[in-house]
Amino acid sequence: MPKGRAGAKAFLRSAGDFFWPPRWLISGARGMGRGPLSPEDFARLRFISDPLCERCGVPLDYRTGDETWCVVCLARPPRWDQARAALIYDETSRRPVLDLKRAGRRDGLETLCGWMRQAGGALIDDAEVLVPVPLHYTRLVVRGFNQSGWLAQAIGAETGRKVLVDGLVRTRRTPSQAGLAGRARRRNVSGAFRVRKSRLAAITGKRVLLVDDVLTTGATLSACTRALKQAGARHVDVLVLARVVRETDVTI
Ligand SMILES: [Zn+2]
Helix, strand or coil: CCHHHHHHHHHHHHHHHHHCCCECCCCCCECCCCCCCCHHHHHHCCECCCCECCCCCCECCCCCCCCCCCHHHHHCCCCCCCEEEEEECCHHHHHHHHHHHHHCCCCCHHHHHHHHHHHHHHHHHHCCEEEECCCCHHHHHHHCCCHHHHHHHHHHHHHCCEECCCCEEECCCCCCCCCCCHHHHHHHHCCCEEECHHHHHHHCCCEEEEEEEEECCCHHHHHHHHHHHHCCCCEEEEEEEEECCCHHHHCC
16 A cells, blocks of 8 residues: 555554544554553453363363363363464453454554463464464355454554464354354354365365354364364464463463
8 A cells, every 4th residue: 555545544544533423442442552451451361371182272260280181181182283272262352352243443453352362372383384273155145344354454464474264164154153052052062164275275285263253162162173173284373363272271
């Protein structure tokens, strides 16, 4: 883009922000400060940091050795190789997640992806291709966008990693996972994904990083991993913005 046009755009944006300040990502209040978060909002976010489960990224109370798996991963190792999340999904992080998913709010994308890059930097470095969890095409038509695709594209743009927005296809329209328990969720999405035929060559033998907004039970990400591995992906990691943490996950 020519410099003059970019400069004009930046000027219009700052003038617009002056007359109609953007809403902060968490509280929703209109703020005049720099950045999309108030200091109070930022302080309420619960970022995930060490010690955490090497395999699924859930925070642990303490580290017991070089390689630490949580009890859930020990009992039932996930299909993916490693998963990382930037935030614990709670009342605070819920707001930007839902704004992105339901309202298509994009102005916080850079900030959200910055947090994801911090949490999953090593996974991004190792990945040859980024693939978002897809929506069924009927849902995509109604909504007009896929928030996971936006996250993957934003991370790809910042890191230079290749992004295959249409690498995976959701072959059937699954009912919402909300309100379903673990086993029902797994059944709900079982076999609902496949790698697009035209993308097979770009995925076979590759290290893939699956990108999604929220990890709840991991059923959807597990079904996507299965499809990618069946298509010959050499390695599949998972990176999400936020993940649900249950009491049972953190006991070791
Ligand atoms: Zn784990």
